Amino acid sequence: MDQGSLAALDALADSLRRDPGARQTLRLLLDALEALLVRTQPDAPDQEGAPPGERSASEHGSAEALEDLASKLDEGLGTSLSAARNVTLPPAASALTPSPAPSPRPEPASDGPDRLRATADQARLIARLCREVARGKDTTDALVARLLEDAEAAGLSDPWPYSGVALQVSSEQFALAAGVYENFARALLLGLHWEAADEAGHRPPKHVEIELAAEAQSALRVLWGELRLDRRVAPECPQQVEAFIWLRRLTEVRRVYVERFLRLEHPAAPGAHRDLQRRLEELEQRYEEIARRERRSGELEDDLRNLAKRLAKASSERFEGLWLRIFKTLEEWREVGNPPSDLRVRDPLVGLLERLPPELEPPLAVVETLRAVEERERRDRELEAESQAISEQHRELAEPARRLAELLTDRVVVMVGGELRPRERRRLEDDLRLRELRWITPGAHKSLEPIHEAIRRPEVSLVVQMVRFGDHALAELRVTAEQCDIPFVRLLAGYGTNRFAHDVLNQAGDRLGA
Numbered sequence: 264m265d266q267g268s269l270a271a272l273d274a275l276a277d278s279l280r281r282d283p284g285a286r287q288t289l290r291l292l293l294d295a296l297e298a299l300l301v302r303t304q305p306d307a308p309d310q311e312g313a314p315p316g317e318r319s320a321s322e323h324g325s326a327e328a329l330e331d332l333a334s335k336l337d338e339g340l341g342t343s344l345s346a347a348r349n350v351t352l353p354p355a356a357s358a359l360t361p362s363p364a365p366s367p368r369p370e371p372a373s374d375g376p377d378r379l380r381a382t383a384d385q386a387r388l389i390a391r392l393c394r395e396v397a398r399g400k401d402t403t404d405a406l407v408a409r410l411l412e413d414a415e416a417a418g419l420s421d422p423w424p425y426s427g428v429a430l431q432v433s434s435e436q437f438a439l440a441a442g443v444y445e446n447f448a449r450a451l452l453l454g455l456h457w458e459a460a461d462e463a464g465h466r467p468p469k470h471v472e473i474e475l476a477a478e479a480q481s482a483l484r485v486l487w488g489e490l491r492l493d494r495r496v497a498p499e500c501p502q503q504v505e506a507f508i509w510l511r512r513l514t515e516v517r518r519v520y521v522e523r524f525l526r527l528e529h530p531a532a533p534g535a536h537r538d539l540q541r542r543l544e545e546l547e548q549r550y551e552e553i554a555r556r557e558r559r560s561g562e563l564e565d566d567l568r569n570l571a572k573r574l575a576k577a578s579s580e581r582f583e584g585l586w587l588r589i590f591k592t593l594e595e596w597r598e599v600g601n602p603p604s605d606l607r608v609r610d611p612l613v614g615l616l617e618r619l620p621p622e623l624e625p626p627l628a629v630v631e632t633l634r635a636v637e638e639r640e641r642r643d644r645e646l647e648a649e650s651q652a653i654s655e656q657h658r659e660l661a662e663p664a665r666r667l668a669e670l671l672t673d674r675v676v677v678m679v680g681g682e683l684r685p686r687e688r689r690r691l692e693d694d695l696r697l698r699e700l701r702w703i704t705p706g707a708h709k710s711l712e713p714i715h716e717a718i719r720r721p722e723v724s725l726v727v728q729m730v731r732f733g734d735h736a737l738a739e740l741r742v743t744a745e746q747c748d749i750p751f752v753r754l755l756a757g758y759g760t761n762r763f764a765h766d767v768l769n770q771a772g773d774r775l776g777a
Contacts, residue, residue, distance in 0.1 A: 376455050382505050383448040386483075388413060390444035397437035436490065442536035443479075443486045449543045450479035451506055454513075456550065461517060470519050471546060473510065478539060480506040481524040481531035489533065556599050563599070564607045567592050571611040574618055582618050586625075593629045603628075604635035612636045613643070617755045621770060641681070644757055664694060664764040670775045672696040675722045678758075679703050679714055679740060680729030687758065694760040698722075715743045725771065726751045729758065750774045 454476035460467060480503050487500040507525070514521055523529040531539075567589065574585045589612070596608055613636055619625075625633055675698055683702050692700050701723075703714055718726055718740065726744045728751070744751040750771035754763065767775075 383451045386444045386448040390441045393437045393441035397434045443533045447479045447483045450476040477521050477524040478531045482533045486533040568611045603631040609635045661761045664760050667764040668695045673698045674724040675699045676725045677701045678727040728753045
């Protein structure tokens with residue numbers, strides 16, 4: 264090969280230094296060209312009687328030029344690819360039997376995530392084989408045959424890159440390779456999980472998965488060079504190149520900054536694979552815990568919906584039993600780690616609070632959920648209450664409202680909670696012939712002492728609480744009313760005159776003299 268050809272190939276190599284995929288393609292072209300030159304030498308003597316591994320002078324000259332070019336390319340890329348031919352493995356791992364040609368390079372299953380999952384599967388198979396070779400469980404040839412059978416059964420192409428090549432690798436190095444390949448597979452799958460979450464609009468607050476994937480592929484690249492592979496295999500690990508290209512594209516498109524392990528000057532140490540394994544296991548355990556929580560949350564959500572449907576159709580004597588089961592479901596929902604006001608448990612209960620018996624006090628862990636349900640009901644009824652208020656002014660009051668008006672004529676009532684609506688207050692005062700309705704709205708994070716003082720005034724005949732599931736401080740209002748021997752009522756739904764009268768008579772009719 265003349266100097267002009269070498270210079271042209273050198274220029275091509277320089278232009279492709281920064282592209283891992285193109286470097287791998289160039290390597291394959293060099294290997295193919297070497298084989299072609301060997302087979303087309305016109306003066307090559309018959310090699311049938313020649314000793315194995317011996318080259319003719321003509322064959323040697325052509326292939327040597329390509330060897331020199333490949334070495335030059337290796338030096339430019341900062342990669343060690345020294346050949347280690349015809350070296351047998353130690354007793355713990357029998358030597359591989361040479362074959363006429365290397366195994367075909369694995370073809371990707373498909374583009375995108377499926378392709379990378381196939382790459383992870385290949386890495387796991389290689390890790391298993393390396394582990395068994397290191398333990399000396401069987402001859403290498405038998406293990407390779409079993410590996411290829413497993414790969415074929417799983418729909419994978421040949422993942423074993425060392426077929427037909429003798430390696431200078433000890434059993435300890437095989438054990439190290441097993442850990443590095445296994446970490447690579449696990450980290451790649453975690454990185455794909457992060458990418459899927461980001462595509463779905465649920466980007467995790469950190470990108471630990473991407474950092475671990477970068478570290479794992481860097482360790483595999485370093486390991487590949489340390490194993491001193493035969494040139495017939497590949498200048499670079501195909502699985503590592505696949506992951507590297509994906510990571511570079513992912514970090515650029517998703518604008519994720521990874522400080523280390525994506526550059527040659529920041530290599531990961533293969534010998535630190537146990538520390539990386541520990542961090543991968545911790546992250547996998549967190550994912551498993553999230554998955555278990557989601558599964559249990561789905562089961563609890565289904566249980567709550569079924570109970571809500573039964574409660575909506577049940578008779579009043581079954582209310583208490585069904586609500587106790589609902590309370591238990593909501594408590595477990597909190598224990599699993601879910602927010603109490605989650606829509607998945609709030610919405611099924613909307614419209615059912617009026618079926619909660621007044622004497623049944625909910626557990627503290629459930630109160631916040633019921634408060635969210637009540638708030639949702641309040642918002643849903645706002646417009647309806649406005650229209651109801653107008654219509655009730657023009658229709659005859661129901662019998663309970665007329666009875667309550669007789670009991671409360673010229674009396675003072677204190678109503679706590681909700682939003683003060685002057686028109687609604689005047690309507691209740693007129694319909695029930697009250698002397699005054701003192702509608703008090705407690706402010707957030709403010710003292711409730713003025714409300715206690717308003718309840719203690721001697722002219723007050725009735726206390727009504729609109730926010731049924733208020734906080735502990737509001738619950739103390741009942742105590743103050745009882746100390747003053749004043750009836751205390753919680754409105755279950757709405758404050759139209761007829762609904763107001765229905766709740767007051769049911770809860771305090773006897774004490775008012777009905």
